Amino acid sequence: MFDYKLEIDEQKCSGCGLCAEVCPILALDFDPERNKAYVHDISQCLICRQCTDVCPVGAVIMEGGYWMEDMITS
Numbered sequence: 001m002f003d004y005k006l007e008i009d010e011q012k013c014s015g016c017g018l019c020a021e022v023c024p025i026l027a028l029d030f031d032p033e034r035n036k037a038y039v040h041d042i043s044q045c046l047i048c049r050q051c052t053d054v055c056p057v058g059a060v061i062m063e064g065g066y067w068m069e070d071m072i073t074s
C-alpha cells in the first residue's frame with residue numbers, strides 16, 4: 001500500500017534550493033518566484049533521501065516508504 005509522504009514545510013524552508021539540485025529525478029523542484037521548494041511529482045521519488053540529508057533546516061518531511069515494507073515482508 002502506498003503510504004509514503006513527502007512534503008516541504010514552507011515555514012522552515014529558507015529557499016536555498018539545494019534539495020531540488022540534488023534530487024536526481026525532479027520529484028522535488030524549486031520555485032524561484034516564491035523562493036520555496038515544492039513537491040513536483042511524488043510518484044517519481046526514489047526515496048534516496050538526498051533531499052532530507054542536504055536540507056540545512058529540516059524542511060523536507062519524508063515518512064513511510066511502502067517499498068521498504070514490501071521488501072521486509074516478501
Ligand code: SF4
Pocket residue numbers: 006019022023024025026027028044045046047048049050051052
Ligand atoms: S528522496 Fe531522492 S528522489 Fe525523492 S525527492 Fe528526495 S532527492 Fe528526490
Ligand code: SF4
Pocket residue numbers: 008012013014015016017018019020030036037054055056057058059060
Ligand atoms: S533544501 Fe530545505 S531549505 Fe533548501 S530549498 Fe529545499 S526545503 Fe528549502
